[in-house]
Amino acid sequence: MPKGYIKEIRSRVGHMPLILNTAAGILLNDRQQVLLNLRTDTHDWSLPGGYLEFGETYSQACVREYKEDSGVEVEIIRPLKIFDEGSFSYPNGDQVQTITQLFLVRQIGGQLLTDETDETVRLDYFDFDQLPPLMNQQTEDMLTYAANNR
Numbered sequence: 001m002p003k004g005y006i007k008e009i010r011s012r013v014g015h016m017p018l019i020l021n022t023a024a025g026i027l028l029n030d031r032q033q034v035l036l037n038l039r040t041d042t043h044d045w046s047l048p049g050g051y052l053e054f055g056e057t058y059s060q061a062c063v064r065e066y067k068e069d070s071g072v073e074v075e076i077i078r079p080l081k082i083f084d085e086g087s088f089s090y091p092n093g094d095q096v097q098t099i100t101q102l103f104l105v106r107q108i109g110g111q112l113l114t115d116e117t118d119e120t121v122r123l124d125y126f127d128f129d130q131l132p133p134l135m136n137q138q139t140e141d142m143l144t145y146a147a148n149n150r
Contacts, residue, residue: 005054015093022098023062024049025074025105026146033125034143035112037069039135040121041090046135047142048072049100050119058101066105069120073109080104081145088136102142104150 006020024047027035036045048069052061059076066074080102087097112123126132128147134140 006051010094015095017087017095017097019097019099021052021058021061022050022100023052023058023065023103024100024142025062025066025076025103026080026142026150027066027070027072027074027105027107028150029125031125031127032150033127034146035070035072035123035125036132037119037123038121038132040116040119041092042135043121044135045126045132046139047102048123059103062101062103062105067110068117070123071110071113072107074105075108077104077106080149081142083138083142083145085141086136086138088138098138100138100142102146104146 026047035048037048038045048066049062050065050069052058062076063074066072082099082101084099087095089095113120128143131143
């Protein structure tokens with residue numbers, strides 16, 4: 001199935017609640033700060049990552065989404081945990097429960113985006129104890145877990 005699987009589903013079901021699989025990564029700089037992206041859709045901060053396309057694995061989605069969201073090429077160091085609690089409503093009305101595989105990742109190429117894209121307003125590194133407004137409770141839960149299990 002071609003890229004755009006989620007858009008195709010949404011075109012058929014509208015805003016109804018869906019359970020969707022996502023992948024996200026924890027990338028740390030040399031000061032042990034975590035990279036976050038300011039999203040264009042919610043104007044809150046989140047981890048680079050996103051929905052799996054049909055046929056993708058969690059790790060493949062994490063690597064692909066990381067490049068799309070941040071400009072950085074990553075490799076998976078190890079899986080951290082699966083997060084499956086909570087639901088979220090996007091500003092456009094889409095409702096989701098996400099099942100997210102969180103990974104610890106390492107940069108192997110690319111560079112941080114400097115211009116706004118259709119998904120990312122900007123990127124920045126943050127101390128775990130000084131985080132900006134986050135997208136949702138699941139993002140907060142993932143960052144809390146990562147802070148204690150890096």
